[in-house]
Amino acid sequence: MQFPESWLREFCNPPLSTAELAETLTMAGLEVEELRPVAPPFSKIVVGEIKEAVQHPDADRLRVCQVDVGQGALLNIVCGAPNARVGIKVPCALVGAELPPGDDGKPFLIKVGKLRGVESQGMLCSARELKLSEDHGGLLELDASAPVGQDIRAHLNLDDTLFTLKLTPNLAHCLSVYGIAREVSALTGVPLNQPAFPAVASQLADTLAVKISAPDLCGRFSGRVVRNVNTRATTPQWMLDRLARCGQRGVSPLVDISNYVMFELGRPSHIFDLDKIHGELDVRWGRAGESLKLLNGNTITVDEKVGVIADSQQVESLAGIMGGDATAVSDDTRHIYIEAAFWWPKAVAGRSRRYNFSTDAGHRFERGVDPALTVEHIERITQLVIDICGTPETACGPMDDQRVNVPVPAPVTLRVARAAKVIGMSITQAQCADVFKRLGLPFAEGEGTVTVTPPAYRFDITIEEDLIEEVARMVGYNNLPTTAPLAPIMPKLPAEATRSPFAVRRLLASLGYQETINFSFVEERWEQELAGNAQPIKLLNPIASQMSVMRSSLLGSLLQVLKFNLDRRAERVRVFELGRVFLRDASVQNTDTTVQGFHQPMRVAGVAYGANDMLQWGRKEQGIDFFDVKGDVEALLAPLKATFEPGEHPAMHPGRCARVLVQGKPIGFVGELHPQWRQSWELPLAPVMFELELDAVLQRVVPQFKAVAKHQAVERDLAPVVAERVTHAEIVAAVQAAIPGGMLRSAVVFDIYRPKPLKAGEETPAGGLAPGEKSVSVRLTLGSDEATLTEAEIESAVQAAVTQLTQRVGARLRG
Template sequence: MQFPESWLREYCNPNLTTQQLADTLTMAGLEVEELDPVAPPFTGIVVGEIKEAVQHPDADRLRICQVDVGGPELLNIVCGAPNARVGIRIPCATVGAELPPGEDGKPFKIKIGKLRGVQSFGMLCSAKELGIDEDASGLLEFPSDAPLGQDVREYLNLDDTLFTLKLTPNLAHCLSVYGVARELSALTGAALKPLSFPAAAVASQDKLPVKIEATDLCGRFSGRIVRNVNTQVKTPQWMLDRLARCGQRSVSPLVDISNYVMFELGRPSHIFDLDKISGGLNVRWGKQGESLKLLNGNTIQIDDFIQVGVIADDKEVESLAGIMGGDATAVSDDTKNIYIEAAFWFPKAVAGRSRHFNFSTDAGHRFERGVDPEFTIEHIERITALVLEICGTPDTQVAAMDDQKPNMPQPKPVQLRVARAAKVIGMAVTQQQCLDALNGLGLPATLASEGVISVTAPTFRFDINLEEDLIEEVARMIGYENLPTTKPLAPISPKLRAENQRSPFGVRHELAGLGYQETINFSFVEEKWEQELAGNHHAIKLLNPIASHLSVMRSSLLGSLLQVLKFNVDRKAQRVRVFELGRVFFKDESVVESDTTVKGFYQPMRVAGLAYGAADQLQWGRAETKVDFYDVKGDVEALLAPAKPVFEPAEHPAMHPGRCARVLLDGKVIGFVGELHPKWRQEWDLAQAPVMFELELDAVLARQVPVFKPVAKHQAVERDIAVVVKEAVTHAQVMEAVQQGVQGGILRSAALFDVFRPKKLKAGEEAAPGSLAQDEKSLAIRLTLGRDEAALTDVEIDAAMQGAIASLVERVAARLRG
């Protein structure tokens, strides 16, 4: 927020220098971000009047002017400005004056000069030459009553300073000059100028019909009709100057008045052209499909993505509630009758609406933080007085006030414990200090009991809801610079991770050791990815996406990794191995609100990886091979070690139907590993299919605690079995049959060490007698048998082998290879 120092001192003028005043505000939480002079330094420039202006005999664009600066003689000054004419009052730099520094940083000194043979005893100045505006099109013209000979710095109050405050959202009551003055008065004890709002003389009882349909949008709506105003007058210079120094350009007298009161009192208001309103006004929520052309020229379309408040007449929407008025009922030079509106809009009903339509306004900035629901009538009286002063005519008629209060917010008492305040602030504070600080800020504080203060916040303090809010106010009044510097004292206890858990950092290290590089991606993705890559047709949509295509929260990390792959492949990367640890998001009504969860949303962590290109870095030792399913399956096994995952054929929306497996740990599915689906490979234009995996991070973090076992005292026995099975029989089925067949717990391990398949026969060729059929394969399995207590006997070994063979025959229809 920006405003001139002189305006602030008009309401509260403590005996402080400009810098001290800025420091006082900053240390109270109202950070003064910038202090800028209104105009750069210059001297010797006074108000002058052109008494005579004749054409220069030797220059078409120059005039010889006789200028009265209040001295005994007129000054002869040659001027090239197109608007130099008799009768206007302008800034005149006399001989010896110093203009603001130029690009070289040095001031420009005025001397007696000669232009095309004519002597010039000074210089007539534009606003740009004074450094107060960028307008260099002509001389800066003053009102006709500007005092001749007065120093321009004094006349224009150019020794003023612009304050720019950087306010936090809880300081909405300081979004006005009077609000800052109220704080300054509490901080310094200087008197605060009271406001007065004399009521205008009412000439008629006319009222515009207003219906408040949405009481959760608007809690109070006040307005009045004013007829026969003159909108073709000029806004007074004093108001233009103050608006300009608040960073607001002039629009028209009525708009300038509305903006002036907003900066003065913090009350955004709107002035309608009464004759352009059809019937009455209806305050309601907007309906899908309605459109509105705003004052800034933009046309917005109301959708069902976010609820938007509007003011509508009997025909169409006329205004965006609390944000900006519509073009259809805007005041203009032809306006004769107006309707002045000041309302209270609930902050939650305004917050985020400007950003939804990609613009922001001063009114929306204030209403979404909270505006005082009281004093709407008084502020309309202030606007009415300025309208009568600036735009009034002998025929101007002021109608009666209309004030509706369907849903006024009710302030609730908040209690402050003095002992708690002392603990939070970090220094001893007394009960009286707290009472004085709060009452000084206009927060009526009373003693509820010994050591407990009760405050019912005034309506302009929307931010006072908790005990901590009151503690903050006490600390601000004491002064942050007065708080002692004390080191915190607390017992230090290390947080030790359980032995059966490893850290996410350890998982990152493990994957990096396997050759993967970490990526960090947005949690919001394209909706198409969610529907087709993740198979999620109920994605969580964002209310305010940073980009139109990043519109939903992800439920899988695979889409993000594929985007990283595509980015790298497009830049000629031959080998890509990337991973990400990140959160995914699902709708789940069973999730309750807590410190770490959001009601209705399940947000687990996952780890995903992707491999593309060659299986190994380029080397001479062996031929280059492309990464395949088994390479990434091995990486997953290494990541989960020493746990032994089980891989079962499965389907996943993003993966090849025949080259995808689900990963099970202790019988629970923890993720998937597989090759990218051909349709996605084609759509992403990839030379080969990448292999991917995605696992639940909690399962990856869990690890088995080592258990001590003595070294076996007796030598193990190894036996081999060669069996013939059908080609469709899997390795897992064979191993399970062996495990089930060997009883007594003497099987230490079983390993497949050879696979033989028959040679494919040519057309008409017959297989040799006793050879394998074309749909069969031969498997050689080595069994390691042993027992800790004693050596195995031949009988036990033979029984174990026979049991394994019998189980293979029964479960997978195997036969011994002859």
């Protein structure tokens, strides 16, 4: 909500500075988000009138103007504006004037100068040069009644401040300048200047028949016919200025009047072209298949959940949100119908978002607009129409007011003791009664209680806590005592066999990854392609159409981060995220931390792209590969020992993907991006990625004391020949099964040999290996804590390992 301070002070003018007024509003719950001057500082700029404008002798686009600035003698000023002409009044910067800073940040000083040989004794200004708007099409033309020589700041009321309030949804009664002034009056005790609404005399008997078919949509509908108006009239500059300072541009006089009353009193209204209405109006719910072209040019289709105003032929307006193009006023309009209604908030809420737009009217109606003053506000609009667009033939009809379902406020009781307990300070019944009196809330006192009957404009007062909030607001949040909480503090120590998520973040950062934070809602295409999720969890009200489902994998978010960086010429990217994913699970029940039917585990995922190391002189640059990221995963899980087996993941390359297991339990995947998705994401190289269950990553082995071995270990190398399909894990598992754990210190694969393809004429491959075989070199480290191993013990262990390799994986020793 934006408005000028001067307009607010017309209703209530407390003896407070601008900063003090902003602080008072903020401490009462009406947060002042921004204070901004209407115009930047400048000086010695006055109202000037062009008395003569002749062509410059040496420049086609320049005029030599004689300007009256109230000093007696005319000033000779050279001007290049296309609208510089005799008779108009414009801002004139005198010699010595200081204009607002330009793009370089330095003020612009006006001096006597020469333009193409003609002396110029000042400068005629545009709105953009004064930083009043971005309009640079010509000089800023002032009203013909502007006094010549008057300071432009005083004439345009530029020493004003724009207030921007960040209002919570329960403060609908403050969505107008008068509503905020009402709050200021209650906070400061300064009397409120209440507007008067004198009835406009009716000269006609004309009315427009209106039927309210949906009382649950519209509770009150008021309207009036006005004939013979001049829609080609000009909106007064004072009204345009106030609208502009509320963030609303001028459109046409009738539209401007409607918008002005909305900002002034909080009453959205609509003005129809009477001649374009066919028959009577029907206020009802929409019907399936009906369409409506709105004032913004969009054509929408309505249904039974959207309220409309229709005539005998078509839908004319979207109830409480926006009028239709078919009955919009134009320069040719002569007869109008002014409408002001009460729309039930629940009947308007969320409707505009269905069509991906919002309006000031809908914003107010869905929060609640006073149903008691529809007639009075139409009187205000009617008088403004007559004053601005009136002609000698202008005449208005009688007021047509239908009340069918106006809300009846229910009394709410405040217990003073309860209020004191919630607020945290001593509150008396007299203080509570004084608060409600200042706010203009009717109340009755009882024994330790105050019962309030909310007025029609206070939709937010329904329970006792609402009244407690009003008391706290009027006391002032800054005046509430600071009380330390009294509660037993029991430290919750983490289990020794776990680590914190922060430790995981720190470890990944030490591995060269950077953390990213992404939305939990993603594109539906990502879920189908990267997670193989054909039925993702859809959002009922997404913040954007492309972010419509909850993610079940972190990989899509990380790929989006990767693509964003590559588009900005990043060559090496390593990113990770700790985040929540959302899965359907019928076994999950409702608790304080869970939602029925949905499992929401935490995961950690990372993506690596480009070179595996920073650019350096000591080694050649090499691209990242599967084993680099596999090593990062092993470092992340250490000291837990991870094992890997071939796996399949929708986002990963079928032959370059592994399932990660810890203690035999699968916890995630690591692999290269699938070529199909690499192509669709337009990635020059294939990134390598991983995604793991965070709970498994947080586990760690509790350190246990173990004495340093006193006896020297021995090493033996084996070179078993196995089929190509045999994995490293199967070989190591066979060795570990053969040799007791106390003797086998480690079994490490340190070399793999594959023969070269046979050449023409060759029958036996080099090394004695058949096609489809490989030789795997394994180094065994053996030792004992009790004594040095004998040769017989060593040979027995080696033979046991060979036997197990033969039995388990079909190995033979390489000759």
